[in-house]
Structure formats: C-alpha cells, structure tokens
Amino acid sequence: MKGRTISPGKAEGEAIVSPEPIGFYGGIDINTGIVIEKGHPLEGRCVTGKILVFPCGKGSTVGSYVIYGLKKNDVAPAGIINKETETIVATGVILAGIPCIDKIEIEKIKDGNKIFLDADKGIVEIK
C-alpha cells in the first residue's frame, strides 16, 4: 500500500492496531509505552518497538511532547501508520524522528501482522 510521508525513515515490526483514535497525552504512559486510557481498545498493551496503527489522533495537543518523550525514553513505537495524521501526531513524529505515513487503508492491517514500513517512499508492506 502507498501513502503520504509524514516523517521519513524505515521500520519493521509487529502491527498493534487500534480501531479507535489515540490521544497520546493521558493515553500512553511516557515512561513505559503502555496504553493507560481507560476503556481504550489497546488499554494495558505496550506500543514499544511495534508498528502502531490507528485512524487519527485525538485529545490534548500536548500529545506531540508525549511522542517525543516516548522516543527519548526508548519506549516509542518503531513506526506509525494512520488513516489521517493530524498536526499533533505529525509534530511529534517529526521531532522524534519516528517513521510515519498516512492515507493508508488501515482496515487491511490486522493486529499481529508483520509490517515493513518505508516512510521515505510512503510504502507499507504486510509480510
């Protein structure tokens, strides 16, 4: 699948897929990479080293700093794939240097799929 480059780079890993939007601030713990939002489909799961797949961001605009902090604390996802990346997530992944693309039909990606993400070219491969 081909999408739009938000932040360049390549990443490989297991997909962790959220059908719901993610708000990084208050949604993911900056020190552990674990999803803490109550009732969220990914609650209790860890995004570290995974290819995090979700439709779009939501909630607080501090989310950019949480994405940057996840990276600095070595608990960030290896890559991010969205249906539509909004400014909050875009700012975070650009600063953090996490490969990210959007405009992808994320319904085609299943939780646990092995994913190769080439954000330089805007390409996602399901292995």
Added chain:
Amino acid sequence: MERLFRLLVRLGEIYNADSMIPVGSVQVAGVSYKSIGDPGMEFLEDIASKGAKVKVLTYLNPAGMDLENWKKLGFPEDFAKNQLRIINAFKKMGIVVTSTCTPYLAGNLPRFREHIAWSESSAVSFSNSVIGARTNREGGPSALAAAICGVTPNYGLHLWENRQPNVKVKVNFNLNYNSDFGALGWYVGKQVKNKIPYFTGIKDANTDQLKALGAAMAASGAVALYHVEGITPEADNVKKEGLETISVGKKEIKETYDKLNTGKKPDIVIFGCPHASLREISLLADKLEGKHLKRPVWICTSRMVKEAAERMGYNEIIAKAGGSIVADTCMVVSPIEKMGYKTTGVNSGKAANYLPGFCKQEVCFANIDDLVEAQL
C-alpha cells in the same frame, strides 16, 4: 531556531500550505513537568539557551502547580524544582509566563478572523468557534515554532473552505448547568471525532458554557471548531445543507453522566477546567458563603482572574469556607494522585475524560450544586 522553522516548513509541505502567514498571537501547550517530563524540559532548555525569542504575544498553558503557592498547597518539592526550570526556559524566550488554558480571559484575546497559532485544545476550540479567530490544533512544539518564527503554514482551519460543518447535531434537551454542556460535549466528541459539528436547538449559552462544551468535545474527540445556530459568529455564513444529523436528548445526556461517574464520594472537588472565569468564581463564592467544607474544594483559574477575585473578596469567602483558589495549574496536569487523592469530583466533561487515565482518579461527574453539597 532552524530546527523549529524546518518543522513548520515540513508541516506546510505535508498539508499542502501555499504559503506561511503571520500570526497575531500564540498559545503554547506542554508546560507541566508532569506532561512533558525530562525530555520536554531538556528540549525547551536547549532552545532557550540558544537565545531564541518569540516574535508575537505568547501565553502559556497551565503548569503542574500554583507557581506562587505550591508549598502551602502541598505540591512535592522535587516536582516544583523541575516545573520552575521549565517556566524559566519559557521566560527566557520572552513568553508571558501566566499559565492558563483560558488566555482569552487573561489578556490574550484575538479578533474575529485573525490568524493565530494556539495549542491548548479547549482554547483552540474557543478561539475558532466562539471568537471566530483561525487556528489549527497546534502541537506544543509547533506552536512554539510559530511564536519564534512569527508565522504558521497556511492550511486547515486558516482557510474558509475548511471551516464548513460536516455533521449536524440536534439538541433536544434543555441545558441547565455548565456540567450539562460538558456532558453534551463529551457525548458529541465521542460521536463526531475530528469533524466540525453544527449545533441546533441550543437556545442560549454564555461564554462559560461554550467553554465547557468545546473543552469536552476536544478531549473526547478532536473537535477544533464548532458552530452553534444563532450564537457563534460564523454559524450564519457556513454551508449547512444536506449534512448527516445526530440527535442528542435527555437519554444520551443521562447516559453520559452515568458513564463519566466512576467514583462514589469525592476526596476532593476541583472546579475550573478550563480555568474558571470571574463569573464562575463569584457563583461559587455565593454558594460557599458561611459554609464549612469537610473535604477540600479547589477552584483553578488564571493568575489574572484570581487577582480580580481577590479584590472582590471572593477569595476570602472561599478560604473561610475551607476552599482554595489555585492559580496557574489545573487538576489534569498537577500530580494530584501523588497528593493522596483517589476520587475527584468535577463538573467538567474534559476533566472527567482525563482524570482516570492521567491522574488515576475515580471521578464523580456532577453539577456545581451536587458537588458543593458532597463536600459539606
């Protein structure tokens, strides 16, 4: 500085901006040490140490504590040390260090159609919707970049064609308390996610109520702009024909109250999310006059509004009853879970949304009268 300008250019490229446009003012989120941690603090200190200065009036979002009264209110010492480092970094950049999520009540008021770069999600919603200024939902660092460069890429909500509603919300319910607006906002935000709702059926709403409505929609969803028939400034001129419609009535509001209530009895009640206006503080002073609170009540507000409340004697009335006016911070970004509180009472849909995840709190979501009653 170059790194920040590159960030703006990259965002402009991604979102097909035709140019950079000057901004009238900026509001920067990502201020509390609790939210941004060491990585954020070091990022900001690095920028400040390189001599970067803001070009336009720039305000800050709430900090993690009352910047003057933190000791008395029981904020931990090591937290305070880091929080003050962050504030000093911002001050070095020339940012006005009054920390508030309601800059428009504290001296940073944009005009209709003015381009701005604000980041606090409820302030973005208020300035776009109630004032009719134009801003995207900026991430903390992209707002800071706009402040330092004086410009923002021209895309998204800066353009009139993108300010048109794409869902209609029919309200069949008489909204009474400000918490009713919070519940409505929380419900609608969940439904519409990042769309632009056009509300009908809201007969009247003051700015406090619109602040509560917008804040809740920005927290449960990603709503950056909404229109209310007969009330908000762009409502008459936007295209609202043929939109998908959702209805919200008594049943949905009641269900939202039930859903947001995860606790039984509050250890602490906190008002002022977003920061309380003078009108809200005056109402609380009325309700608390001559009463004796058994458990704490905080009212969070900006330093400016606290000064005005002080002059009116409201602070004294509230203090006598056993309550506290807390400036510069709010319950969501302060470390209340480390201060011994497990259940927090709020009348804010936004606070009810964030407290369980971010402050590990059980929540009592109720109207102002029930919350005051619970603490007596």
